[in-house]
Amino acid sequence: MTIPQAETSLGAATWSVSGLGRRVLSYVLPFAVVAGCWQIASQFFPPFLFPSLVDVFKRCVDIFFNWSQFSDVLATVGRIMAGLAGAFIIGAAFAVLMARSRAVNDFLSPILTLFQGIPALSWVVFAIIWFHGIEPRIFFIMVMTTLPAFTFQVLSALQAMSRDLMEMVMSFRPTRAKLFRTMIIPAILPDVLTAWKVNLGNASRVVVVAELVGATGGVGYELLQQQQVFDMAGALAWTLQLVFFVLIAQAVLTLIESVAFRYRAVSERTL
């Protein structure tokens, strides 16, 4: 009796390992194919077009362990986070006002929609004309490009809050601060985190453009230097620094989600 059971459990284990292996393979395979094609191309083209991946890796390690270079990565990360934080604070305040007052909503909504239509590069030009310092310029660009999305996403979350739950909390006559802490913040948190995830990707693209034009440091500035000396390995290595940052930040947000939303039943999720 025990042998078939053992066989069954062994079979299940083998199946789950092969399932996991298949999933890992399906995730890694596209990258492996692209990397392989690139490495093959590097054998036939000059390094300024397709550098060897070994060279790119070495440059990545150099940047990571050389403080003067890594500080440029940190400067860019700081600009992204400052811009996103600024846009989020202003956007959340706008969203609360828009949710509370139809007049404010009617006034701000078309303006923010207009801002959404302005290309990031136009904001760069405006910032260079309007501001003198590098940091205010970049902060302004980051805020203006991510503000509409933050505002609309927080507004949508506020409007989607359960009226029943709000009425229940209100029946206990909470103070404004307690209403925010017990009801509003937990209710909108899922949408806020999604907004951060979406805007993080946008911000990392915009910051490079902003630094490319108007900065004397940061990943965008370093990319400009690599372009001037036709150093493709350097350009890739600097780009990868930003990609790593975005991946790490997304992983942190996902971790926060898994802790903050542990109350959600897996069986109740649609997807």
Added chain:
Amino acid sequence: MTATIPIISLEQVSKSFTKNRAAPAYVAVDRLDLHVGQGQLLALLGKTGCGKSTIFNMIAGLTEPTSGNVTVDGRNPFSDFDSFRGKIAIVFQNDRLLPWRTAMQNVELGLEMLEVPVKQRKDTAMHWLGRLGLRGHESDYPHALSGGMRQRVSIARAFATDANILLCDEPFSALDEMTARTLRAEFVRLVRENGKTAVFVTHSINEALEIGDRIVVLKRPANIAVDLPLTAATDRAEKEAIRHQIQSVLAA
């Protein structure tokens, strides 16, 4: 009108709703006079859409009447909203538990608003969860509880604040009859033991007869069609007569 001192009074209260200025107003409550005595368990009975919940919301201070006066313990629950913190507790039709809070944290909600110290808050929540048969489920999130258990948590949440007035809006209507009957009995016992005043909105004649020591049947728009006091001495035959009276009023 009751013999005891009224703690809840509605005098010539009307409530109408308008979609826009051009459309005629929908009258939900029409010049209602209703007084509920201290310690009374009033069952407010009426057909769906007769304005029971509107009356309920006005007593709770969640809606302002269009005209007339609503007073609870001598004050206006809408304009003196904050002064009723901890004085009125509500059990809603559905449990309305916050999904991001455990059963315990949901029961603690009202106590948090009253700024009760954490230790005392937890002890009180635990006490009420225990009384409602939920010991061992205090760390469960609402999704892990059955409908009956969730409604018990919402009753525990209402009782935990030790509010003098309990408002219940068809709290057992979504449950199966067996669970509803058990919870109803528990609810009446808790109300009596703790000397609460309760207004219990229902559309079920059986529930009203089971719970209330006074039944007010509403006509549409909400106004009193018939006001029936019940006592412990009311026997089965009298209750049957009352049932027929209510049925004929509702049919009319």
